[in-house]
Amino acid sequence: MTTAFCQEEFDHDVWDSENCLSYSADGKRLLDAENFPSEVTVREGCEIICDDVFSFQDYMAGLKIGEEIPLEDRSSYLETIHLPNSVTHIGCNAFAECGELLSIKLPTGLVSIGESAFVDCWQLERISMPAKLKVIGPRAFQGCINLYHVKLNKGLEVIGEEAFDDCESLENIIIPHGTLDHFMKLLPKELHQFLEEL
Numbered sequence: 001m002t003t004a005f006c007q008e009e010f011d012h013d014v015w016d017s018e019n020c021l022s023y024s025a026d027g028k029r030l031l032d033a034e035n036f037p038s039e040v041t042v043r044e045g046c047e048i049i050c051d052d053v054f055s056f057q058d059y060m061a062g063l064k065i066g067e068e069i070p071l072e073d074r075s076s077y078l079e080t081i082h083l084p085n086s087v088t089h090i091g092c093n094a095f096a097e098c099g100e101l102l103s104i105k106l107p108t109g110l111v112s113i114g115e116s117a118f119v120d121c122w123q124l125e126r127i128s129m130p131a132k133l134k135v136i137g138p139r140a141f142q143g144c145i146n147l148y149h150v151k152l153n154k155g156l157e158v159i160g161e162e163a164f165d166d167c168e169s170l171e172n173i174i175i176p177h178g179t180l181d182h183f184m185k186l187l188p189k190e191l192h193q194f195l196e197e198l
Contacts, residue, residue, distance in 0.1 A: 003091030003114055005031045005050045016043065038079040049090045051114065054078050056097035083107045090117050092137065099123060106130050113140050115160065122146060129153040136163050145169060154179055159186045172196050
């Protein structure tokens with residue numbers, strides 16, 4: 001299942017003016033967000049959040065084109081996102097540098113989280129993986145410096161390299177009872193100290 005979008009989809013997109021979102025003609029793919037508000041609701045029936053949809057873009061910093069953007073200014077406007085349970089895939093960099101994103105409830109139908117999907121979401125503190133999730137991509141939560149609580153699901157098959165790197169506030173990674181051996185294989189040794197069976 002590809003999370004990349006193509007120009008042909010944009011040629012026939014459907015625009016949601018209330019949330020400033022662009023969908024594929026069939027409504028199953030969220031293609032883009034433009035100057036989106038701080039709170040966004042994704043439509044029911046959407047299955048794929050495409051690559052880069054909510055990621056920080058240079059124009060958001062309000063600086064002149066070409067000016068270097070300080071790290072502390074590299075943050076998109078998004079604070080709250082409501083995702084329908086129909087979403088199965090979150091694309092690469094989909095929420096990258098959403099530094100104001102305080103929390104997110106992942107959809108029950110979610111199967112995969114793409115590479116760097118939530119990289120540098122500085123304010124994110126807690127995340128719980130839904131039961132159907134199979135894949136957490138490389139660097140998915142890298143740089144989430146306030147993330148202290150992670151809950152993983154039994155069905156996880158892949159946790160990509162550096163998925164939780166630089167999560168310097170991490171206190172616990174909750175895993176289902178009887179899955180310690182499984183997650184010790186999936187996670188790097190430096191994270192084993194945080195594992196807690198529930």
